[in-house]
Amino acid sequence: MDAHMNFITRRCDICLEQVPVAESERPGYEHVHCYHCIQANAARALGSTAFELAKCCKVFPLALLEQAGALTGNGEMVEYTRKLEEHTDPRNKVYCHDQDCSKFIPNDSRTRRVGTCSCGKKTCKSCDQEKLREVEENGRSLRQLADRKGWRCCPNCLTVIEKTVGCNKVECTCGQHFCYRCGEPFYSQFNPHHCPAVNQG
Template identity: 25%
Template sequence: MERDVLIDSNALEDEFYALKTIYEDDFHYENSGKLWEGYLCVYPDLYHLSTLTNDGDEFFVGQILETYSDVIRYELKSILDLDGLNLAKDNVYTETASEKYQKGTKEWISLLDTIPNSGYEFCIAYDQYMKNQEFQKEEYKCSICMETKLGLYCYKFDHCNHVFCKACLCNYYKVLIKDGMVEAVCCPHSECRNKEEQAPYVPFKDMADLAGSAAADQYRNLLEKHQVDHDPSRTWCPITSCQNPATRDKDIYKLAICQTCSFAFCSFCSMTWHGEHIPCRINDREAMIKKYMDAKENDSQNTIKELELRHGKRVLEKLEREFVENKQNQEWVKAFATSCPSCDLAIVKSDGCNHMKCYSCGTHFCYVCGEYLSQNDPYSHFNSQYSPCYRLLFSGIESVDEENEVT
């Protein structure tokens, strides 16, 4: 509902003229003569306005501010264009802030205080409303279907002013959202898509109007997940019943606190917060050590730093040494030992024939080929001409001894 407040322009002009006569160059008044177009500019110089509290001028200052308040709150609220209001607020803030530090002993008067937030918001809403009214009356050519339609059935992107019909955008965005390509939900014009920087995403309220509430809700969830996944300062709460975004601590990178349930946890291992200097539990030790060794081999400093921050440099170096030793032992066992076919225990023969009996499970097997041997007649395996180990009962005794001496 619009509020009609009339101000006698002639009376205002007479009052300002009187102030101009009193203060001469210390007071300025400008009127474009186009009040209805939003070009009224009434101002005292900011420097002199800040010093008008001397010599008993408080009364005149009060009159000035009262007049300013009337003009800004009522008359200009329905006529001042949005850009002009933004510029006026920025200028007042910048100039008064600068003067404040230079003359801190003066009593300060800020014109910003005379502009209520509700009035400023009203100007923004009214300006947007009028722009939408004009947009809906004009005709535009959709860059997708190449048809000309009224603005009522079109959508314009504020940052680039590209216009598309709502039907085309609806189908286009629904496909992108269904496929999870939320990073592509922006202006589809080639000029915006070919830019290096990411074009602004479509606002949620606009998506609901374009593609429906269901698609808008899915779009909101996908976009939030995309933004959290690509933000190094944020992660996800590991609590199954929560799983909302959590923020990493600025001073302790491993520490993260959920914004919803306040659960504090380690952002590396997702376990309850265990302290900054306590290493994370290693679930897959071999995979982690291989990753660490590959990073050192390829000089991937970021990966090395992350792993050392997560598990500790000394812990990683110790595990790396153990991993290398175990790998060497496994290679030696593979070359010089035979595993029991029952319990898979690796056995190295130091002397004697190739008939072996596992000291762990008691299985009889051939040391050459690893096959089971009969408990009643184990040597038939070496005496049968059809056996692959025929006459190999004592084979390899010297070679094994020599290789053991070398190693």
């Protein structure tokens, strides 16, 4: 922004102070916020017991918070981003199975079947229970049995599926469509699967 903009001021609609235009924004073309008020809004949101988004008439985008110098403390922006994901992401949520922890496990800390909490404990995405070695061993035994029987595992949730009749295009209970013959997923009608056995019984 031009240097002369530092000398042009406008009133912050929140604190009612005259502030430089270069140090204020009008989020969503609504009320003028000075950077100090944006910072205070974000700090309040992060510290709220029942999480509330940093917002006025509209939610403040993360880029605005960064521009205003909000949430610059140790790990604050990461924590806010994860809370934002927890409360706005429509996908299934995973929480640590340990009742003394129970923290939200963000998507970047999950694999297909397991979520790893910041406390170090692993939680099964399907049942929200502890991911135990015994479960892994039982799963390995089941997969070995599935291989012998010719059963297939869903490529999304890894549930074992046995098909007795019908075509090879199957749908898992998780909603994933895949080819029973080769195990490859169907992603959309615009990206068709080309397994030659897909319509054979």
